[in-house]
Amino acid sequence: QVQLVESGGGVVQPGGSLRLSCAASGFTFSSSGMHWVRQAPGKGLDWVAFITYDGSKKYYGDSVKGRATVSRDNSRRTVVLEMSSLKPEDTALYYCAKDGLYGDYEGDWGQGTLVTVSS
Amino acid sequence: EIVMTQSPATLSVSPGERATLSCRASQSVSSNLAWYQQKPGQAPRLLIYGASTRATGIPARFSGSGSGTEFTLTISSLQSEDFAVYYCHQYNNWPFIFGPGTKVDVK
Numbered sequence: 001q002v003q004l005v006e007s008g009g010g011v012v013q014p015g016g017s018l019r020l021s022c023a024a025s026g027f028t029f030s031s032s033g034m035h036w037v038r039q040a041p042g043k044g045l046d047w048v049a050f051i052t053y054d055g056s057k058k059y060y061g062d063s064v065k066g067r068a069t070v071s072r073d074n075s076r077r078t079v080v081l082e083m084s085s086l087k088p089e090d091t092a093l094y095y096c097a098k099d100g101l102y103g104d105y106e107g108d109w110g111q112g113t114l115v116t117v118s119s
Numbered sequence: 120e121i122v123m124t125q126s127p128a129t130l131s132v133s134p135g136e137r138a139t140l141s142c143r144a145s146q147s148v149s150s151n152l153a154w155y156q157q158k159p160g161q162a163p164r165l166l167i168y169g170a171s172t173r174a175t176g177i178p179a180r181f182s183g184s185g186s187g188t189e190f191t192l193t194i195s196s197l198q199s200e201d202f203a204v205y206y207c208h209q210y211n212n213w214p215f216i217f218g219p220g221t222k223v224d225v226k
Contacts, residue, residue, distance in 0.1 A: 105151075
């Protein structure tokens, strides 16, 4: 079955950077687009980024555009989200998700990794 | 950027009753609309994609309808496990956007 395991969360100072990873298993990773979605404590879902199956196209949400970079390594079945110039409002649980069988919606989700931006 | 709105923000329903949740997009998203259910401490779960197609394993009491800018998620007879927050999500245009959510709680 699909498994997505995020890692790399922790406490980061404002202005700092983070690197989150998502390890995938149970499906053909090299054929799947991958998303990052975040959720601030007690708040709704905020779509962050998407990378196509081959890494040729990348899209970003307005809240992170210019500060985020998504990448993938199909040989290692891993997708990475890097963010810089972090702000307290970037504090959230960051989920990675696999695209759906019939479209670019988020079909399967990991359990998330928590990022706290605080001094 | 497309703006997604959901109504009501909170819906209080008794078990066994019908629940109707609405989602509106500021411009057409065709049928590229998904619904997710999220319970406390859990990741979101895909319920509906393509506005009306149930995801694998989703009970038939969940149904989606609509196209363009107006969408509805209906839960025909609420079960105890259905009390949760529900999000609509457009995946027609970049950037993708989630609605703010509707919380379904016990009346």
